[in-house]
Amino acid sequence: MNRKETTARIIDYGVVAVIRMKDTDRLLKVIEAVREGGVKCIEITMTVPGAVEIIRQLSGIVPKDVLIGAGTVINEETAQKVMDAGATFVVGPVLNTKMIAACTNRDTPVLPGCYTPTEISTAWNAGADIIKVFPATTLGPKYFKDLRGPFPDIRLMPTGGVTIDNVGEWIAAGACAVGIGSDLLDKKAIDDGRYEILTERAARMVTNVRKARSA
Known part of the structure; x- marks a missing residue:
């Protein structure tokens, strides 16, 4: 898939599961469980030791409908490095225009972290491709409406x-989606x-996204 198609897939899925685990065996079980519930977009954060190698391993073995991306890329x-390892999208906690350029030059969706209207613009x-509004905890849905x-x-x-x-x-x-x-x-x-339990929670999450979109 190209950048446009992958971005559309992220939006269609609607949910990005942010995972911080270094045990690859358990990680695969987690991915399988949430995929069964309908969550197929996975973000492996760079705060996990060996994250680049984990992304490399996952990219070669997960089902084709699962998107493996990298998070906390600054x-x-x-x-x-993460694109070389096979990451299909890149997420950052901050705004870094050089990082954005690096991703777009390689036809990879990039989701930088922003907080203010100036940063977003x-x-x-x-x-x-998508703006990750972070940390959203202190802002709330009303901020999005504004x-x-x-x-x-x-x-x-x-x-x-x-x-x-x-x-x-x-x-x-x-x-357009949530992390x-x-x-x-x-x-x-x-x-x-x-x-x-993860499958059940993922299914509830996906159902609630679909209900809100169709309301």
Whole structure:
């Protein structure tokens, strides 16, 4: 897929699962569980030791409908490494125009982290495919509604503070997709090996996104 097609797939899926795990065996079970529930967009953060190699391994073995991306990418050099490893999209916690250029030059979707209207506008004009609004916890869905006025065409994705229960509010406020971590990836369920709980939570998440989109 090219950059445009991958971006469309991210938006269609609607949910990006943000995963911070270094145990590849358990990670595969987590991915399989959430995929069964309908979550097929996976972000492996660079805060995980050996994240680049994990992305390389996953890219060669996950089902073709699963997108493996890299998160917490803060500079151009790291972006190049994760793309070399097979990352199909790149997410950052901050705005870095060189990182954006590195990704667009390689036809890879890039989702830089932004907080203010100025940052959002700068990132979009630099070529960002989706703007990761972060941390969304302190902003809330109303902030998205306010942004839709001056930025009706910019694709926004909140990360931080998104839950299964409130995801509908974010979608209704104008989010094209959402990033979610702990509320989807229940730590106790993973520790206990109860992956069916992750499948159930993923299914609820996807259902709530679809309901909000069709409302």
